[in-house]
Structure formats: structure tokens, C-alpha cells
Amino acid sequence: MARATRKIEILHAASKIVSERGIFNLTLEATAIEAGVSKGGLLYHFPSKEALVKGMVDHLAENYRDKIAASVAESANDKGKWIKSYADVTFNNPYPNKEMHAGLLAAKAVNSDLLDPIRTLYNEWQTKIEQDGIDPVKATIIRLATDGIWLSELFDLHHLGEERKEEVYLKLKNWIDE
């Protein structure tokens, strides 16, 4: 089974390894085993390690873009819908974030250029966020604060308690409409 799916299974396996065992354990063999495929099979889909990591980043960038776009689409067309969607998705979606973390770390380790799709995404969002009917500085601060949560989760540096996190989230949301 699984035609186009195999590639994606392999990408998930790679992310899982990075998340659970760290970059240094992201080897072709380990990825193959985790994905339930042979090394040769893996190399058929991704002809090099760099190609594999590129696959991770491209995949997650596409996913994240869709996720935000979907959230924006179902918003009423009120002002601030981009920053609101960005904050919503990032605060409340542990899953794509995990993959994001793995992809970022892997790309940074293997070849920084592989981060370009994320940079593109970031620039797109920043533009939208700043041109969405609210003060761009305020919008940028909300965006940065959201990213701050991200940083903290990426390195597991500090757990805001759930209540504090919720308070922050609500205060940011209210601030948008102020």
C-alpha cells in the first residue's frame, strides 16, 4: 500500500527520531528502521541525507502554511485575523509544532539554506500581519510573544503553567481588538 504515503511516513519517522533521540541519531539507517523500510528503500525516496531533511522542512512548511490559511479563511474578515490565526494555531497545536521543532533543528544542523521555505513563510506572514488593520508594532509584538512560547518549547526551557499561558493568550487576544 501507501504510494505517496511512504515518503511522508519516512518524514514522520525522521521527525520522531530528532524529537526523541536528537539530531545525532538521525541516521539513514535509524530512519529506515523507524519507518519500517530498508535503507535502500529510503534512499530511493530521498537520495541523500540532505534531501531527507529538505523533505522534512518542505513538508512542514506546506503544512503550517495550510493550517494558518485555513484558520484565516474561517475567520470573519475582521481586522487582525492574521495575527489572531497565527497565535491561535501556534498556541494550541502541539502537533505541528513538534514537527516544526524537529525540522528546524535538523535543517540548522545539516544546512541552514534548507530553512529557506520557513523564511519565506515567515516573511509572508509578517507582511500579512502588518497589513491587517491593526498597529503593525502591536501586531509584531504579539507575533514575537507567540514565537517566544515556541522557543521555550523547542528547548524545553520553561513551562509556563497552563493558567499563565492561558492568561497570556487571552491578554494578547484582547489586545488585538483594543
Place this chain on the structure above:
Amino acid sequence: MARATRKIEILHAASKIVSERGIFNLTLEATAIEAGVSKGGLLYHFPSKEALVKGMVDHLAENYRDKIAASVAESANDKGKWIKSYADVTFNNPYPNKEMHAGLLAAKAVNSDLLDPIRTLYNEWQTKIEQDGIDPVKATIIRLATDGIWLSELFDLHHLGEERKEEVYLKLKNWIDE
């Protein structure tokens, strides 16, 4: 020459390699060469790679702690001096941030437990920031926004222009005293 200094030179060399060439090029040999020391010499100071990375993290944590503490000390004892110092130092000090980036990435790659000193630091600051005379939620948002800048610089994801960055900085500062 250079008694206690050599160790620190080695740590700087290691950070430089991580920053410029990425984690995978942080080998013992490369570090020794960059530091102008023999491999044996390096291993004399840091008996394993993990010890080296631990040295990086410990050193930068100490540095960062001092830096913030110094900034707090020279503040008038007005409310919000902790968050103000945190934002000041992080916004305006590209140097320790670079080392921080390298240390975080190296520790995350080699062994997440090595991040513990940073976690401790983070917890200390969060406590101080929340008990410093201003609304803790507001203080936390400022802290998160500051960290957002960090994330962006760490992966080189997006350059806020200098003006926009300055606007953000000023708006956050004003917000503290509001």
C-alpha cells in the same frame, strides 16, 4: 601563558565552530585547531565531547546571569527592573546571544540534560520578573516577545528592520511603565 584562559579560549572556539559551520563540524579535532591547541591539550581540559559542551553551557549561563544581574544592579530600584534588564540585554547584546545560540544548539544536539543550567536561569528570571511590581502577565508577555526576537535570530528566520525592532523595543519599554 593563559592558565584559566585556555579553557575559555577553547569554549569560544567551540562556539565559533557551531555558529559558523554548524553542529556537525563541532569535532574535537576541529575545536582543538580553532583554539590553537593540540587534541591532547583539549582533552586535558575537557575529557570528552560532552564535557566540552557542558563547559559551553555552564560558561554562557554564568555570563548571562552576571550580565542581567549587572544591569539590574545599575537600575534605580524602580519596579519592572528585571524585565527591563532582560529586554535591554537581550535586545542590545549581539555577542552573548551568539554564544547562547551555539550553546543551546550544541547542548540540544549532544544531550538535552546539559541545558539544565539554562533552565535554572530561566526559572530564576521568570520568578523575579513576575514579582517585580508590575502585572505578571504583562511582564511575561514582554519576556516572551524578547525571546521571540531570539528565536528569529537563532534560526535567522526573519530580520525585523532596525527601525521596526527599535519601535518594538520602545513600545515594550513604555508598556512597562504604563
Place this chain on the structure above:
DNA sequence: TTCACTATACTACCTGGACGGTTTTTTTTC
């Protein structure tokens, strides 16, 4: 004598990637 190294050699292991198959699926031909 000890400390802080240098220089070199060596081991044991791991990893990316090449390579030459084999099996499964799809397409074409009769």
C-alpha cells in the same frame, strides 16, 4: 615535581552513500 600542555600513533566504531539485485505495480501489446 607538578601542571599544562605537544605530537603522534592507534583502535574500535559508525555512517553516508554506492551498487546490484529483486519484487511489485502499471502500462502496453497482442
Place this chain on the structure above:
DNA sequence: GAAAAAAAACCGTCCAGGTAGTATAGTGAA
């Protein structure tokens, strides 16, 4: 619609190169 051909998807082994860490003998300074 069955057989044949071709393409796609995959397997498993091998190897050159690199790496952490060990070992060892020696050097100069305090």
C-alpha cells in the same frame, strides 16, 4: 483479457572515510 514489457518501489551488503577516545613519550615553565 492474458501475457509481456517496462517502470517504480524497494532490499541488503559493502566500503571508504571520518570520529571519539586511548595511549604514550616528551617538553618547558613555575
